[in-house]
Amino acid sequence: MNNNKPKIGIYELTGCAGDALLILDCENELLDIFQAADIQSFLMAKSDNIDGDLDVALVEGSVTTEREIEELKDIRNRAKIVVAIGLCATVGGLQGRFTDSEEWGENLKKVYGDVEMTHTKAVQSKPIDAYINVDFYLPGCPIGKEQFLNFFTRLVGGSPPEKYPHPVCVSCKYNENDCLLNRGLPCLGPLTADGCGSVCINHNLPCVGCWGPVEGANLTSAFYLLKDKGFDVEYIKKVMANYSGTKITTFFDQLKKEKQ
Amino acid sequence: MKIVKLKKENLFPFLEVISKDADLWAPVKKNSDRHVFKMIDDLTHINLDYTRTILPPRNIILPPEIRMFRATPLEYEPNFSHVAKRILFGVHPCDIHGLLIMDKFYSFMYDDPYYIESRKNTIILGHSCWPDENCLCKSTNTHIVEEGYDLFFTDLKKNYLVWIGSSRGDDLIRMKPDLFEEEIANEDIQSFIRRREEKDKAFQTEINFTAMPDLMELKYNDPLWDELGTACLACGSCSNVCPTCNCYNVEDKPVLGENCSDISRCWDACTLENYSGVAGGENFREKRSERLKLWYTHKLQAYISKYGKPACVGCGRCVVTCPVDINVLTVGKALDGNGIDSFWSRLSKEVTR
Incomplete structure (x- = not known):
């Protein structure tokens, strides 16, 4: 039944999840959002998520671990269009403020001491375009409702979203x-x-x-x-x-x- | 033209009567030293002790963003919800001149219905003012008005002299004629003359605007423009506060869940980066210096060549707004060969040292 609707996945890397939350907070438009697109994956909103081919992937959060690098590359392989949403995904966020790796290494040690991470290795926090090609950027901390809805409506309608260019x-x-x-x-x-x-x-x-x-x-x-x-x-x-x-x-x- | 007298205590009763069928807008205090035009629900909020509002009155005629129409694949539905019957009270001469310039822009060749409809429904009640150190209206010859108002109130401390500038203004007076006096005493005339002389002497700064078109031409390739470009923050504020800036952008906003689009129109500014951007990603004026040159060419040269006066009404808004001191005062002085102390001139020394 969802054949003609664009397949969309919404993903969260390292961040406060505020951008995904903002999408859910579009209460008056939520039914229209789910009506206009086939939301395949949206961890915050539903449990039956499918990691298949996508028309659009919206990615929030910065890349902070090796596992996230792999996850991000997998999203890029599966999606025709990748959009960085929110401050962390677009510029790296607060956690991306260390401008050289030496400074970052010192800070990591200061916070975590000599604890060895077993499940994954931390890397210097970076925006997602440090690892993959990004088609569109939607900044914000969190993203703004009006900008998101304009952006989303254009995207599902097949028009390229227009970037709001002003300071x-x-x-x-x-x-x-x-x-x-x-x-x-x-x-x-x-x-x-x-x-x-x-x-x-x-x-x-x-x-x-x-x-x-x-x-x-x-x-x-x-x-x-x-x-x-x-x-x-x-x-x-x-x-x-x-x-x-x-x-x-x-x-x-x-x-x-x-x-x- | 006719002039009548109004006792000060009769001002509010008059405003009360005429604002029954229209929205009254007037200056109110924003913070300790800035004012804005606001829709008035309580006359005591009006504060006439102001020099310039943050935004010019063109923003009341056309708000920053309006929805022009909703378009479906087959038809479109025009939207004029920004138009209302308005009375704009307390407008200074510079801003009245600003609106007259807007009128020219928006009726040049074709009438712009979105502007003209709103403008036609707006009654202008002007008010006299007193210059501060940034008022340049004497240099632009916009410190007095001969047209562009329905009524104009000149403050003579105890009384107002009220100029009737249109038949619409005359109709307003006739709504409550007993508040006005037709006889104007010699004493009032004397105090009007004195006020005018004193105001003329109160201007603290001037620019030779008649020299500007030639200087703009002669200094088209002057390093001044690069100095300004180095400092310009490209925030667009000079344009957004200017009473004669008239550029706008039109945007398609598809409506989610419906097969239609809202076509919206919002103020734009040639000093902003993407203003001269076109399809394909090109930008004709990528450099800030080029954008500033365009802005000043328009204000100080092109408009003078066409209409014989600058597209600057000397309100001083750019002077008090630009954080890096790029404004008609410093640029005008610099073009005229005067040394000035401004952030942009200090910065150019700092970065080239």
């Missing part, structure tokens, strides 16, 4: 907020992909960048702007790297070179 500042202005950078706060709005509707700034809190960097973000100018406002260089790096995962590595490498 948080666009929503922020529409919400008639006074720019927090101008008030001396370390807001990452201009660097961050929008989709949240500038929710933090609407409540007078600076953007922390939880949707990851927006394409075309001017990291250099933002870095010097915060410096110009009197923030400490190490603090700025910490704030900027917090949610940017591995996507900010090259920028910091460049800064290091400039300093030398």
Whole structure:
């Protein structure tokens, strides 16, 4: 009976499972979602999951263990289209913030000590495109309902999803907020992909960048702007790297070179 | 044109009467020093002690996103739910000029029904203002208005002088004529003249806009544009707060579970990265410097060549909004060969040192 519907699998790697939860939280649209697609695998929502060929795989979470690398490669082999959903899958997430393996190794030891892992081996946390080709990205922490539904509807209708291309500042202005950078706060709005509707700034809190960097973000100018406002260089790096995962590595490498 | 007098204590009774059949919008306080236009349900929330709102009134005529129509494979259903009978009270002269420029854009060659319908249903009640250090409207000659309002209130401390700018404005007065006085005392005329002289002297900054088209042409390849591009955060805020920016994007939004699409229209900005992106992945203005050059060419050159005045009404919104100081004041001064202290000029020294 599901012959004509696209076969979809929703998978969770390392993360908080917030993106899968958000899909389930689309309560008014849930019946339409299950009606429009043949959901083959969705661990959070059902138990009779089938790991067969797929039209679309939605993958949340970063790759953090060797077992996940294998799992991800298997998903890629089975799916025509792979979509990275959420911050962890698109940029690596909070756990992907260590920008060189030495730093990561030290941290692993600090947290786990000398315990030997038997079931799988931990690897440095990375976004899924570090291991496989990704067709589309849907960022968010978690992904936004409106963006997800637009994305999903296009995908099941056979049209390529359109990426929302703007930084948080666009929503922020529409919400008639006074720019927090101008008030001396370390807001990452201009660097961050929008989709949240500038929710933090609407409540007078600076953007922390939880949707990851927006394409075309001017990291250099933002870095010097915060410096110009009197923030400490190490603090700025910490704030900027917090949610940017591995996507900010090259920028910091460049800064290091400039300093030398 | 006719001018009548209104005692200040009669303002709220007047607004009360005229807003019975329409939504009243007016400036209210957003935080300690910024204001926004909001729909008013309690007249005491109105705060006229403001210089500029965060967003210009074009955002009330056309909200950031509207659904234009729902399209099925066979037909489409236009949607005008953004249109309402509105009274916009407390609009400053610069913003009235901004709306007049919007009118030109949206009726040039073809009328844009989504704008025109909403605009026709909006009554404009202007209000006098006082410049701060970022007001450039005297330079753009938009500090006074001759058209574009239905009524215009000039604040003379105890009284208002009220200019009637249209027959629609006259109808409003006739809804409660006993609140107004036709006789204007000599004392009021004197205080109006004094106010005008004092306001003219209160401007703290100016730009030579008549020189701008030539300077834009002569400095088309100036390193200034790269300096600006280095600092620009590409956040689009300069465009989003500008009363004369009019670009929009149209998007297809398929409806889940139904064989139809909502066609939505939202404000766009040429300073944003994907604005000049086209099918196939090309982008005609990938560089921030090129996008800024386009923006300033439009405001300071192209529009002047066509209409004889800049597409800048001197409201100062870009001046108070851009976090890296790229605005009509610093760019205008830099084009005019003046040294300025701004984040973008400091940054260019920092990164090229």
